[in-house]
Amino acid sequence: MEGTSTFSFVVQQMVNGISLGAVYALIAVGFALVFNVLKFSNFSHGGVIGISAYVGFLGALHLHLPLLPTLLLGTLAGGVVASVVEFLAFRSIRKKRGQLVYFFVTSVTMLMLLEQVLVIFFGASFFTYPQLIRTTSFTVGGVSISILYILMMVCAAVAFAVLAWALRYTKVGIAIRAASNDLTTTNLMGVNVDFIVLATFFVSGLLAGLSGVLLGMAYTLYPQIGQLVVKGFIASVLGGLGSLTGAAMGALALGIVEVFLITVMGAGLSPAVIFVLMVVFLLVRPQGFAGVSFKEKA
Amino acid sequence: MSYFVTVGVFTAITIIGVLGTFILTGLTGLFSLGQAAFMGLGAYVSALLVVTFHVPFPLAVVLAVLFALGVGYFIGYTTLKIRQDFFALATFGFGEAVRAVMNESVKWTGGAMGFAGVPQLTTPWLAAAALIAAVWLVRNVRYSKFGRDCLAIRTDELAAEVMGINAFDHKLKVFLLGAGLSAFAGALSAFFTTYVEPAMFGWTQSAVWIIMVFFGGRDSLTGAIFGATTLSALPEVLRFASQWRVAIYCLIILLIINFRPAGLFGRWELSFKxxxxxxxxxxxxxxxxxxxxxxxxxxxxxx
Structure with a gap:
């Protein structure tokens, strides 16, 4: 009896960890997409997550949208907001061939600005999504599985399947991959780079929007919810910068480790342990899980 | 103490913290998202020493800075060998870890409720003297051979190493200097506000310091000081619209980076020569x- 309960405990935590990791993977892959093309850590991604979480919330609350339209609305909002951010904040730096640090500073500023927009319109108070799912959980062999967690995994799986297809077979997707390899050469090959960068931000924003709505449903809504983007940052570095698969793997690992740490030692000290694990990992395997080492210079 | 003196002392403390970021980010090109954590270490260690262990104030400040240097040596030694993005991530993780420890060790630090009852020992004159000393120190570092070597590392690390500059050694020293300055600023702020809490030292604070450096111009010490002064006083000036002031602040920074990427001051320095x-x-x-x-x-x- 003792053995089965330990087993079901581990399975339970694995399920929780994988579903949390799935949402982190959505963040991390969106984060990594922009990193691959423009080679900077785009923290404004967090702002996009926050805005779309609130847009989805407004849709569900005021338009009484059911589950799927809410998810779609948030996702689309993310894409639109990210495109606007690219157009307003990053385009002119790119045109002037500004250094990477300017992108970085701008992205942090955009995160703060988008957060502040939420504070201005909604105040610093907390909100919860209306009940969009009827039954909250079911039990399989002593393991209780929340429907929301299933939803997270399904959403992530669908999103990644569509993304993988788009990157491999559509013209824009192929151009995004080419741009990740070398932006200048892609331009020389006659590809409209401005459009491709905008498209990259749009796709990355779609992922941010989806993760935003899911995070909003899983937790409460507050203006700083977008700061969860750092989970994507951690995951994409652990996974190996320059690799989308690596980012997703890093996110899954991060989700599982986090859930276990929180059950074992509580939410308080787990950041300290995650930090130590992260530094050790970076020292042992600086190229990340995927092993694609991204080079700044030849 | 009048309102303007209070704002002045806060500004002086911010400038000392920003000077650490200036050396680190402006001069050497390292992005640390954990600088505020060093400020937190300085604040907590000095406050604990004085309040709980009755150590005299000056000694407590020195011990707090030394403690931060020790921690900084450990962090820098392990993380400065890895790539720049990883360094930003590692310092970020360090900052959050420090905050987690501050939140959790309720018995010593009061946890998330904060640590109150610190005596107010930072006088305006002390803050002014500390500011002058810090500016003098950073200015001399910037114009020394060491400072020029750091600039070479920022511009092209490989080329700098080929010219015989030990990049790792320089980065470690710069990181320690930045950590020490931040811890010093933290100690001063703890004994001015008489209260410390972990929420003051998050990664966004570190990011704000980086933004201040870029606002004034990362190649200009005058610019960094101007950026710190303006941007820390600006929220006070914009108090009439408290909700909008952070948004306005962000917009100003975006405009500057877009239209004057070298910062307001570029390379210009206030100099008598x-x-x-x-x-x-x-x-x-x-x-x-x-x-x-x-x-x-x-x-x-x-x-």
Whole structure:
């Protein structure tokens, strides 16, 4: 009896960890997409997550949208907001061939600005999504599985399947991959780079929007919810910068480790342990899980 | 204490913290998202030493800075060998870890409720003296051979190493200097606000310091000081619209980065030599010197 309960405990935590990791993977892959093309850590991604979480919330609350339209609305909002951010904040730096640090500073500023927009319109108070799912959980062999967690995994799986297809077979997707390899050469090959960068931000924003709505449903809504983007940052570095698969793997690992740490030692000290694990990992395997080492210079 | 003096002391403390970021990010090109954590270490260690262990204030500040240097050595030694992005991530993780420890060790630090009852020992004069000393220190580092080596590392690390500069060694020293300055600023702030809490030292604080450096211009020490002064006083000036002030602040920074990416000051430095050099060529040497002296006096009076 003792053995089965330990087993079901581990399975339970694995399920929780994988579903949390799935949402982190959505963040991390969106984060990594922009990193691959423009080679900077785009923290404004967090702002996009926050805005779309609130847009989805407004849709569900005021338009009484059911589950799927809410998810779609948030996702689309993310894409639109990210495109606007690219157009307003990053385009002119790119045109002037500004250094990477300017992108970085701008992205942090955009995160703060988008957060502040939420504070201005909604105040610093907390909100919860209306009940969009009827039954909250079911039990399989002593393991209780929340429907929301299933939803997270399904959403992530669908999103990644569509993304993988788009990157491999559509013209824009192929151009995004080419741009990740070398932006200048892609331009020389006659590809409209401005459009491709905008498209990259749009796709990355779609992922941010989806993760935003899911995070909003899983937790409460507050203006700083977008700061969860750092989970994507951690995951994409652990996974190996320059690799989308690596980012997703890093996110899954991060989700599982986090859930276990929180059950074992509580939410308080787990950041300290995650930090130590992260530094050790970076020292042992600086190229990340995927092993694609991204080079700044030849 | 009048309102303006209070704002002035806060600004002085912010400038000392920003100077650490200036050396680190402006001069050497390292992005640390954990600088505020060093400020937190300085604040907590000095406050604990004075309140709980009754250590005299000056000794407590020195011990707090030494403690931060020790931690900084450990963090820097392990993380500065890895790539830049990883360094930003590692320092970020360090900052959050420090905050987690502060939140959790309720018995010592009061946890998330904060640590109150610190005596107010940072006088305006002390803050002013500390500010002058910090500016003097950073200015000398910037113009020394060491500072130029750091600039070379920022510009091209590989080329700098080929020229015989030990990049890792330089980065570690710069990181320690930054950590020490931040811890010092933290100790001063703890004994001015008489209260510390973990929420003051998150990664966004570190990011704000980086933003201040870029606002003024990362190649200009004058610019960094100007950026710190303006951006820490700006929220006070914009108090009439408290909800909008952070948004306005962000917009100003976005405009500057987009339209004047080198920062407001670019490479320009406030210098007395520069002022005297600006006179037209052909002016008599003696007359020129008198004029320079007069201008120097004028500049002093302005300051």
């Amino acid at each position: 520069g002022l005297s050099r600006r006179r037209p060529p052909g002016a008599g040497a003696g007359k020129g010197r008198r004029k320079a002296v007069a201008e120097k006096g004028g500049a002093d009076a302005d300051a």
